[in-house]
Amino acid sequence: MLNWIALFLVRYLIEYHYYEPGRAERALPALQTARYDVLGASLTSIIYVAIGFILFTYFLLWRSTIGYELRLTGSNPEAARYVGVSSVKVVFLNFFIGGLAAGLAGASQVLGRPPAWTIYKTLGNVINLGFNGIGVALIGRNNPVGIIFSAIFLGILLYGARFMQYQGIDPDLTVAINGIIVVSLSLPELYILIKRFVAGGR
Amino acid sequence: MIGTPLLVIVLYVLGFFGIEPIHILETSFMAMTPLILAAIGETLNERSGIVNIGLEGIFLITSVTGVYLAEVTGNGIGGIILGGALIGALIGFFFGLISTYGRAAQVIAGMGLNLIGLGLVPFLMMAFWAFPGIHIFDPDLRIKTIDIIIGDHVFRLSPITLLAVICVILIDVLLYRTLLGIRIQAAGEKPEALDVAGLNVNLTRLLASTICGGLTGIGGAFMPLGWFGGLVKEITAGRGFIALAATVFSGLDPILAAISSFIFGFSEGLAFTFMVTPGVKEAVPYYFVNMIPYIVTILALAFIGSKRFPKALGKPYIRE
Numbered sequence: 001m002l003n004w005i006a007l008f009l010v011r012y013l014i015e016y017h018y019y020e021p022g023r024a025e026r027a028l029p030a031l032q033t034a035r036y037d038v039l040g041a042s043l044t045s046i047i048y049v050a051i052g053f054i055l056f057t058y059f060l061l062w063r064s065t066i067g068y069e070l071r072l073t074g075s076n077p078e079a080a081r082y083v084g085v086s087s088v089k090v091v092f093l094n095f096f097i098g099g100l101a102a103g104l105a106g107a108s109q110v111l112g113r114p115p116a117w118t119i120y121k122t123l124g125n126v127i128n129l130g131f132n133g134i135g136v137a138l139i140g141r142n143n144p145v146g147i148i149f150s151a152i153f154l155g156i157l158l159y160g161a162r163f164m165q166y167q168g169i170d171p172d173l174t175v176a177i178n179g180i181i182v183v184s185l186s187l188p189e190l191y192i193l194i195k196r197f198v199a200g201g202r
Numbered sequence: 203m204i205g206t207p208l209l210v211i212v213l214y215v216l217g218f219f220g221i222e223p224i225h226i227l228e229t230s231f232m233a234m235t236p237l238i239l240a241a242i243g244e245t246l247n248e249r250s251g252i253v254n255i256g257l258e259g260i261f262l263i264t265s266v267t268g269v270y271l272a273e274v275t276g277n278g279i280g281g282i283i284l285g286g287a288l289i290g291a292l293i294g295f296f297f298g299l300i301s302t303y304g305r306a307a308q309v310i311a312g313m314g315l316n317l318i319g320l321g322l323v324p325f326l327m328m329a330f331w332a333f334p335g336i337h338i339f340d341p342d343l344r345i346k347t348i349d350i351i352i353g354d355h356v357f358r359l360s361p362i363t364l365l366a367v368i369c370v371i372l373i374d375v376l377l378y379r380t381l382l383g384i385r386i387q388a389a390g391e392k393p394e395a396l397d398v399a400g401l402n403v404n405l406t407r408l409l410a411s412t413i414c415g416g417l418t419g420i421g422g423a424f425m426p427l428g429w430f431g432g433l434v435k436e437i438t439a440g441r442g443f444i445a446l447a448a449t450v451f452s453g454l455d456p457i458l459a460a461i462s463s464f465i466f467g468f469s470e471g472l473a474f475t476f477m478v479t480p481g482v483k484e485a486v487p488y489y490f491v492n493m494i495p496y497i498v499t500i501l502a503l504a505f506i507g508s509k510r511f512p513k514a515l516g517k518p519y520i521r522e
Binding site: 001002003004005008009011012015128131132134135138168169170172173174175176177178179180181182183184185186187188 | 259300304305306307308310311313314315316317318319320321322323324325327328329334439440443444447489490492493496497499500503
């Protein structure tokens with residue numbers, strides 16, 4: 001829901017306030033002083049921000065009291081309530097960190113992405129980030145190290161999608177592949193189930 | 203109740219500003235059709251204990267297959283039945299399969315279904331018609347609307363809208379007054395009771411999920427064929443999630459779900475009409491008008507209070 005409200009709000013802001021005269025398809029590029037240093041081909045030092053955020057979340061979730069309460073509420077809400085964890089605090093912290101992460105992700109696409117350093121009017125470079133991020137978290141089994149690897153994996157998939165386009169295949173197919181991975185990951189012990197089914201049980 | 207007089211008053215007041223009430227109602231009825239179908243399908247689904255948040259994915263896929271099968275069969279109704287209801291029922295069947303026998307985490311599987319739909323739609327459009335982004339099909343394939351002449355306005359009502367209303371009554375009767383409906387409710391509230399009675403819980407849930415998929419599929423195929431007349435990537439515009447909101451907002455009662463869908467469809471009708479009415483068009487920027495349905499949905503959800511959900515919702519039933 002907020003997705004679409006944000007979409008329209010951003011399009012409004014781009015069209016009415018942040019437009020670049022002469023270029024209709026994107027907004028103003030970021031200021032020179034605001035851009036992150038370019039390290040390699042398209043890589044900028046904003047990846048340090050991403051790694052820093054992963055470390056921050058790791059320490060928050062696994063090495064602090066409030067993080068422990070968060071994880072407890074997730075795995076056993078009844079026990080959390082019994083122990084006295086304030087569910088209001090947990091919910092707020094939850095949304096706060098989530099919003100923090102999403103905001104960092106969105107900003108990194110603008111401040112850390114040469115050569116454009118801006119948002120396109122169709123929001124093409126940010127539009128599926130959120131949903132793909134859910135897939136990354138699931139493939140990474142909600143674990144920081146796993147998420148790093150699965151993010152690299154999905155990044156490779158998405159980058160390869162651009163080359164698929166030269167063969168005539170729509171690049172959005174990688175989103176569908178991400179979805180298929182997510183669906184198959186939601187099935188626990190799929191192999192055991194299939195083995196049991198084939199052996200004649202149910 | 204208070205709803206209808208309130209609606210009449212709102213429409214009369216809006217009429218003063220030059221906004222056509224007939225146009226609002228017409229668009230509202232069109233907008234509420236997919237919402238109603240998905241909402242009552244999901245009501246049935248959640249009553250049986252499966253939560254399917256992948257409605258948006260089903261909408262997306264069936265909108266594309268609906269148009270394709272309409273072109274293949276040469277007939278709009280064929281497209282709705284084959285491309286919409288049948289494909290939707292298949293997707294619902296597979297989702298039910300992995301939720302019951304596969305013991306999947308239903309929320310995650312639903313999100314995955316959404317992703318599959320999001321990714322598959324542009325791909326299918328390229329694959330079917332070799333043209334990215336948009337597809338306008340033969341106007342003969344559209345579902346003919348029933349035109350009612352009121353004064354000097356023409357009120358276009360689609361037969362699928364009537365079908366949706368009939369489905370609401372059918373599902374209501376099914377759920378509350380038939381034996382199958384009681385069993386579906388039992389599968390959601392206390393599946394152990396159903397199992398002790400000797401009935402198959404998983405099959406009951408599977409049936410509910412298939413019906414939900416079929417109804418949602420009709421709604422999905424309706425959007426290009428019966429309403430918009432063309433197909434774009436963003437044709438569903440999050441309506442699957444709005445239908446979910448309508449289901450939750452109504453506390454899993456089919457009639458209330460239909461009424462909530464009408465409210466959300468009305469906000470869409472309002473937004474559409476604001477966009478085309480000459481006086482209002484310049485006053486309110488196009489983007490804020492488009493936000494109206496989603497803001498209404500969030501506000502509605504913020505005020506639900508506590509609604510009861512079936513006790514076994516979302517939990518796969520495993521026989522000990």
